[in-house]
Amino acid sequence: MRKTPKILITGGLGFIFSYVTEYFVNKGWAVVVLDNESSGSHPEIINGSFKYYKINVSSPEVIDLIIEENPEYIIHAAAISDVDFSIKYSYETMVDNILGNINIFEACKQIPNFKKLIYISTDEVYGECEHPKKETEIIFPKNPYSCSKATGSLMRLAYDNSFKELRDKTAETRFCNVFGHRQDRRKIMPAIKDSLNGEYSIPLHNKGKGYREYIYVKNIPPVIDLILEKGDRTYNVTLNDGYTVEEIIEIAEKVTGKKCSTHPSHREGMDSKYQMDGTRLKEELGWKPLYSFEEGLKEYLCQEKK
Ligand SMILES: NC(=O)c1ccc[n+]([C@@H]2O[C@H](COP(=O)([O-])OP(=O)(O)OC[C@H]3O[C@@H](n4cnc5c(N)ncnc54)[C@H](O)[C@@H]3O)[C@@H](O)[C@H]2O)c1
Numbered sequence: 001m002r003k004t005p006k007i008l009i010t011g012g013l014g015f016i017f018s019y020v021t022e023y024f025v026n027k028g029w030a031v032v033v034l035d036n037e038s039s040g041s042h043p044e045i046i047n048g049s050f051k052y053y054k055i056n057v058s059s060p061e062v063i064d065l066i067i068e069e070n071p072e073y074i075i076h077a078a079a080i081s082d083v084d085f086s087i088k089y090s091y092e093t094m095v096d097n098i099l100g101n102i103n104i105f106e107a108c109k110q111i112p113n114f115k116k117l118i119y120i121s122t123d124e125v126y127g128e129c130e131h132p133k134k135e136t137e138i139i140f141p142k143n144p145y146s147c148s149k150a151t152g153s154l155m156r157l158a159y160d161n162s163f164k165e166l167r168d169k170t171a172e173t174r175f176c177n178v179f180g181h182r183q184d185r186r187k188i189m190p191a192i193k194d195s196l197n198g199e200y201s202i203p204l205h206n207k208g209k210g211y212r213e214y215i216y217v218k219n220i221p222p223v224i225d226l227i228l229e230k231g232d233r234t235y236n237v238t239l240n241d242g243y244t245v246e247e248i249i250e251i252a253e254k255v256t257g258k259k260c261s262t263h264p265s266h267r268e269g270m271d272s273k274y275q276m277d278g279t280r281l282k283e284e285l286g287w288k289p290l291y292s293f294e295e296g297l298k299e300y301l302c303q304e305k306k
Contacts, residue, residue: 004028004029004030005029005030005072005073006029006030006031006032006069006070006071006072006073006113007024007029007030007031007032007071007072007073007074007075007228008031008032008033008034008066008069008071008073008074008075009021009024009031009032009033009034009074009075009077010033010034010035010057010074010075010076010077010078010100010104011034011035011057011076011077011078011079011120012031012033012034012035012050012075012077013033013035013037013041013042013043013045013046013052014035014040014041014042014077014078014081015040015042015178015180015182015183015184015217016077016175016178016217016220017075017077017120018042018045018182019180019182019217019218019220019221020075020077020220020221020224021033021045021050022045022221023221023222023224023225024221024225025049025050027225030051031049031050031051032050032051032052032053032069032071033050033051033052033053034053034055034057034062034065034066034078035052035053035054035055035078036054036055036056036057036078037054038080039080039082039085039184040081040082040183040184042182051069053065056096056100057076057078057096057099057100057103057104058095058096058097058098058099058100058103059103060103062100062103062104062107063103063106063107063110066104066107066108066111067107067110067111067112070111070112070113071111071113071114072113072114072115072116073115073116073117073118073228074104074107074108074111074114074116074117074118075117075118075120075224076100076101076104076117076118076119076120076152077120078100079096079097079100079120079145079148079149080092080093080096080097080145080148081145081184082145082184082186082187083124083143083145083146083267084186084267085145086143086144086145086148087143087144087145087267087268087269090144093144093145093148094144094147094148097145097148097149097151097152098148098151101119101148101151101152101155102155104117104119105117105155105156105159105166108159108165108166108169108170109159109163109165109166110165114165114166114169115169116169116170116171116228117156117166117169117170117171118170118171118172118173118224118227118228118231119152119153119155119156119170119171119172119173120172120173120175121149121150121152121153121172121173121174121175121234122146122149122174122175123174123175123176123177123213123236123238123274123275123276124141124143124145124146124149124271124274125139125140125141125146125149125150125153125174126139126140126174126274126276127139127140127141127142127146127271128140128142128271128272128273129271129273129274129275129276130273131275132240132275132276132277133236133275133276133277134236134276134277134279134280135174135233135234135235135236135277135280139153139154142269142271143269143271152172153172153174153234156170156172156234168232169232170232171227171231171232171233171234171235172233172234172235173223173224173227173234173235173237174234174235174236174237174276175215175220175237175238176212176213176214176215176236176237176238176242176274176276177189177212177213177214177215177274178214178215178216178217178220179214179215179216179217179296179297179300180216180217180218180296180300181217181300182217183217188202188212188245188248189214189248189300191203192248192249192252192260192301193252193300193301195260195261195262196252196253196256196258196259196260196301197258200261201261201262201263202249202260202261202262202263203262203263203264203265204245204246204262204263204264204265205245205265205266205267205270206265206266206267206270206272207246207264208244208245208246208249208262209244209245209246209272210244210245210270210271210272210273211242211243211244211272211273211274211275212242212243212245212273212274213238213239213240213241213242213274213275213276214241214242214243214248214293214297215237215238215239215241215289215293215296216291216293216295216296216297216299216300217296218290218291218296218299219289219290219291219296220237222290223235223237223281223287226285226286226287227285230285231285233280235280235281235285236276236277236278236280236281237278237281238276238278239278239289239292239293240275240276240278241292241293242275249262251297252297252301255297255298255301255302256301256302
């Protein structure tokens with residue numbers, strides 16, 4: 001009998017899940033990370049406090065590796081996560097993300113100690129949001145990235161329903177836009193921060209009218225912990241702090257007293273609005289965020305350290 005739970009995190013060196021890796025290490029759990037150190041990864045967090053495999057989750061040997069590790073908990077977050085990249089390299093994105101999803105679900109069928117899997121998805125699976133989307137609404141992904149993520153959302157339902165080894169042992173998160181230190185510089189918040197520091201001109205997609213909801217990254221590890229403990233379905237993760245890019249630039253300028261520079265840019269087929277209903281996570285699981293949007297934004301824009 002193991003004394004401490006073992007959690008395996010795919011993509012555990014990435015922007016968001018490097019925080020989750022550190023959270024479970026600090027909690028005293030045995031942590032295993034699978035990551036291929038592609039874009040967005042932070043190998044500098046590797047310090048011997050968790051077990052690490054440099055591996056692509058789309059490769060078939062990942063199934064045996066996971067079974068051998070025999071974790072109680074799995075968080076599947078590894079994915080090519082950049083929309084522009086996914087439009088330019090759609091084949092690579094589809095193959096890596098979809099095969100990765102298949103391998104993780106297949107592995108879960110055969111892990112002796114398996115207790116729960118959380119599949120990490122995104123608000124983008126809803127496509128254009130003309131109202132705040134609930135978890136029960138149809139998914140309508142409209143770019144290669146969100147389509148590849150939506151395959152995992154569908155697989156979760158299929159595997160949970162079809163295999164007794166997974167039944168009621170899976171959950172899914174759909175985050176709104178997460179921001180914070182360690183985020184890839186191609187994303188909007190780091191672009192704003194670089195621009196405020198005079199280092200960058202922001203490519204303003206579709207006149208800055210794109211509307212997104214935002215959440216600070218340090219809110220995420222406790223959400224994952226809560227869902228591991230109590231969750232068994234899909235949860236939108238949002239506080240409904242929604243802004244257009246134009247507005248978010250204005251807010252950042254106000255918080256810092258500095259100015260951004262921008263230039264016009266066009267993203268083909270971009271959804272103009274992602275907006276989710278976050279009631280389920282709050283009412284069913286009692287989620288309370290650690291940081292408000294304003295607190296997170298101040299910490300991110302005004303402090304250098306993670
Ligand atoms: N950042 C957001 O705002 C946001 C919003 C909603 C959902 N998500 C989801 O959260 C997860 C993490 O996002 P992020 O922004 O931290 O991304 P990220 O790009 O910073 O991190 C992804 C990590 O996964 C690894 N990875 C990618 N493909 C892999 C593969 N085939 N095999 C092994 N490792 C691989 C990368 O090396 C990286 O360390 C993703 O699944 C993403 O779809 C992110």
